[in-house]
Amino acid sequence: MAERPAPPKAQDKLAFLLALVPYLIDQVRVTVDEAAKHFGTTADEMRKAVMLIAMSGTPGADGTYTHETLFDIDWDDFDERGIIRFRAAPMEDKPRFSSREAAALLAGLQRVAARPEFAARVDIVELMAKLARGATGTPTPLAVRAGELASIQATLVEAVSTWRRVRIDYVTTRGERQVREVDPMSFDGVDDAWYLRGWCLTRDAERTFLLDRMASIELLGDAETHETESSTDDLFAGASGDERVTLCMPVAALPLIADYRGPDDPLSIEGERATVTLRIAHSGLLGRIAARLAGAVEIVEPASARAAVADWARAALAADDAV
Known part of the structure; x- marks a missing residue:
């Protein structure tokens, strides 16, 4: 004789009903069998749950329940065709994301979905669709990263995990x-960009490469071990031969350049101002730092670095005027 499954506990029933109500509202129209399959239960149990929901609702201002404060099921669809559809659901005051909040969450989910290890996660795509439908307004269309970089990204993940050397076709900040x-x-990943840090055999030094500047990539043989001057957490730490640039900024802004600072980079603080010297591999990094600090940073020295940031700002303004 087959062993009967243990009946669900009260808290499990409550969790099931709490998940079922928003699911039915979100689906608008779903069959009993489809809903049962989604929750891993039987059609009979799903019917019992719907009947229970139909006797539930939110109390009115006087604390009583009326037909206007109860869930209203389309009973003809339910009894004759096995379809669950609410004609009224007393949840008009439920919290909803604004279109801007939904857009921000969607941006984060797009970034997660772009990772190769999450490519097959259907639930991420479903969640993104629910967020878009559940917002108070239509979220602003956006794309976190270009789809054509997905294969390059996947190859880089494989190269790091299997310790393989790569050959990249790369466009420098000088073009x-x-x-x-x-x-x-x-x-x-830092902010909205992805970086490969590794030992460049062409330059015989540690370098950082921006994914968006890679035109193509090829896996080669096994990688070699190299002695580096920075820890694995110092993404932008430069080599000893890099140019040293001194910056002055508010102390509160120091966390914004944490990714660019090495453990031995000089730092002095006077009141609310901080002076820090960074090792910069190329002038393109100065533009990214200036963009992060939004006008709060001063390039103290050398003069060539001040000129590089001024050129970057002029180029950005010219590009904006051309749009």
Whole structure:
């Protein structure tokens, strides 16, 4: 004789009903069998749950329940065709995301979904669709990263996890196209960008490469081990031969350049102002730092760094005027 499953506990029943109500509202129209399959239960149990919901609702201002404060099921659809559809659901005051909040959450989910290890996660796509439908307004259309970079990203993840050397076709911040062979160390995301940190065999030094500037990538043989001057957490720490640039900024802004600072970079604080010297591999990093600090940073020295940031700002203004 088959063993009968233990009856669900009260808290399990409550959790089931709390999940079922928003599901039915979100689906608008769903069959009993489809709902039962979604929750891993039987059609009979689903029918009992719907009948219970139909006797539930929210009390009115005087604390009593009326037909206007109860869930109203389309009983013809339910009894004759096995379809669950609410004609009224007393949840008009339920919290909803604003269109801006939904857009921010969707941006984060797009970034997660772009990772190769999450490519097959159907639930992320379903959640993104629910967020878009559940907002108070239509979220602003957005894209976190270009789809054509997905294969390059996947190759980089494989290279780091399997310790393989890569050959990348790379466009530098000066607009020069170069082929570099790199032994990967890490592949990390900062803000809305992804970076490969590794030992560049072409330059015989540790370098950081922006994913968006990679035109193509090729896996080579096994990578070698190299002695580095920075820890695995110092994504933008430069090499000893890099240019040293001194910046002055508010102390409160120091966390914004934490990714660019090495453990031995000089730092002095006077009152609410901080002076820090960074090792900068190329002038393109100065533009990113200036963008992060939104006008709060002063380039103290050298003069070439001040000129590089001024050129970056002029180029950005010219690009904005051309739009």
